[in-house]
Amino acid sequence: MARMKHHDRCEDQELLSAYLDGELRPGELDAVVAHLTDCLDCVAEFHRVKEIRAALRTLPELELPERLLPSEHLGPELSAYLDGELATIEQEYVLDHLGECADCRAEFHELDAARTAVRSLPGLEPPEFLMTHRATSPEHHHVRWRIFTAAAGVAAAAAIAVGVLSTPPPASEVDVSMFFDQHNARASVEHGFGAIPAFMPQEGAP
Amino acid sequence: MAEELVPTWEDVARRYGRKIYNFAYRLTGNPDDAADLVQDVLLRVRKGLAAYTPGSFDGWLWRITRNAFLDGVRRRQRRPTSPLPDDDRLLASSSPSPDEVLASVRLSEDIQSALLKVPLDFRECVVLCDVVGLTYEEIAEAVEAPVGTVRSRIHRGRRMLRELLTWPV
Numbered sequence: 452m453a454r455m456k457h458h459d460r461c462e463d464q465e466l467l468s469a470y471l472d473g474e475l476r477p478g479e480l481d482a483v484v485a486h487l488t489d490c491l492d493c494v495a496e497f498h499r500v501k502e503i504r505a506a507l508r509t510l511p512e513l514e515l516p517e518r519l520l521p522s523e524h525l526g527p528e529l530s531a532y533l534d535g536e537l538a539t540i541e542q543e544y545v546l547d548h549l550g551e552c553a554d555c556r557a558e559f560h561e562l563d564a565a566r567t568a569v570r571s572l573p574g575l576e577p578p579e580f581l582m583t584h585r586a587t588s589p590e591h592h593h594v595r596w597r598i599f600t601a602a603a604g605v606a607a608a609a610a611i612a613v614g615v616l617s618t619p620p621p622a623s624e625v626d627v628s629m630f631f632d633q634h635n636a637r638a639s640v641e642h643g644f645g646a647i648p649a650f651m652p653q654e655g656a657p
Numbered sequence: 658m659a660e661e662l663v664p665t666w667e668d669v670a671r672r673y674g675r676k677i678y679n680f681a682y683r684l685t686g687n688p689d690d691a692a693d694l695v696q697d698v699l700l701r702v703r704k705g706l707a708a709y710t711p712g713s714f715d716g717w718l719w720r721i722t723r724n725a726f727l728d729g730v731r732r733r734q735r736r737p738t739s740p741l742p743d744d745d746r747l748l749a750s751s752s753p754s755p756d757e758v759l760a761s762v763r764l765s766e767d768i769q770s771a772l773l774k775v776p777l778d779f780r781e782c783v784v785l786c787d788v789v790g791l792t793y794e795e796i797a798e799a800v801e802a803p804v805g806t807v808r809s810r811i812h813r814g815r816r817m818l819r820e821l822l823t824w825p826v
Contacts, residue, residue: 465812472786474793474808500812503819507787510765513682515675519695521667540700 461490467497471504525555529562663711666703669718674699676789677722683784684726686773690733697725716798719791723781723799730777771821779814786811 469475470483487494525548531537532545549556664672677698681691701721709717772780778800785796793811797804 465809468812468815469793469808472793472811499819500815503815503822504787506764506768507783507815507818510683510768510788512675513679513688513691515678515695516688516692519670519674519678519692519699521670521699538700540704544700544703 461486461493461496464493464496467493467500468504470497471501524552525549525558529555529559530566533559533563533566663706663709664714666699666706669702669706670699673718680722680784680789681726683769683772683788684777684780685729686769690729694722694726694729697729698722701725713795713798715791715795719785719789719795719799720801726781767822768818771818774821775814775817779810779817782807782810783814783818 466475466479466483470480475483487497525545528537528541528545532542537545549559674695678691678695681694682688685691685694698718698721701724702718705717705721772784775783781800782796785791785799786793791799793804793807796811797807800807802810
């Protein structure tokens with residue numbers, strides 16, 4: 452390489468990295484090799500660069516966390532989708548997948564039914580004794596409270612059972628658009644209830 | 658026939674996910690940022706594959722990766738980062754002796770800390786060359802710079818690293 456001449460301070464030492472990487476241009480190789488036979492500075496530099504290059508190349512390769520690999524089916528994305536918590540690009544992916552995967556559609560309906568059931572639970576008035584300052588014995592509080600929590604549990608279980616039992620027929624027969632209409636209708640009247648974007652593919656769409 | 662050359666999004670995730678993760682980890686020193694970058698890149702790839710025409714797939718992918726990384730850097734600009742030691746649980750499976758593991762972890766921690774002190778333009782070229790294993794041509798395509806510039810950055814980046822590290826020659 453004509454450019455790499457032996458000066459007080461050699462220029463173009465970047466050719467040493469290119470040499471180590473097998474990236475020299477035609478005509479440069481002979482010049483680098485010839486230069487290295489009589490320039491101690493460049494020989495020392497060559498060894499320094501070679502050493503750091505080798506160290507970089509032996510850095511341990513990290514495993515990709517499993518959760519970042521694509522799964523065959525949708526998981527937490529379904530709930531995030533129902534709650535309107537996905538970025539647009541993620542929503543598109545979920546919609547595409549729902550359009551072509553009956554298993555995930557079935558899962559989607561079950562999750563939505565459970566979510567709807569929980570959200571449909573009536574708001575309960577706190578027991579009167581909690582709202583008054585009337586002195587009562589601790590034991591009395593305990594019994595009353597147990598009755599109250601048991602009643603709430605029964606109400607929750609009933610609501611979930613109704614939701615699950617009213618789950619639509621098998622996924623292959625489901626009209627997804629009907630479900631989405633219902634969902635969006637509720638979203639239009641209930642603040643904080645995530646609406647589903649309008650671009651959901653219709654059942655059987657390509 | 659040409660359509661068969663375009664990989665699916667899942668193919669890209671399985672084939673390149675680990676490389677992208679390592680690229681991001683070596684550039685940021687932070688596993689969470691690296692995981693975020695992988696997710697971001699895969700989403701961009703998924704969106705971009707529809708418009709991708711078969712050609713230099715690596716160049717295309719790494720340009721997306723690098724742009725996603727730079728966007729992430731801009732987002733985190735005001736957030737301080739500190740290098741974390743390599744976690745044994747994260748390392749690729751192998752069975753070196755405990756001494757070898759210790760020496761290797763210490764060495765990689767030193768290199769990782771030094772890498773984070775190298776200016777980004779140089780660091781990304783060094784990482785794409787020595788960690789990801791791209792050719793100068795592919796790196797030039799990824800960082801959108803001439804091959805001569807890439808060649809210079811790789812060498813200068815390695816020199817900076819060597820000066821930052823304190824091992825005996």
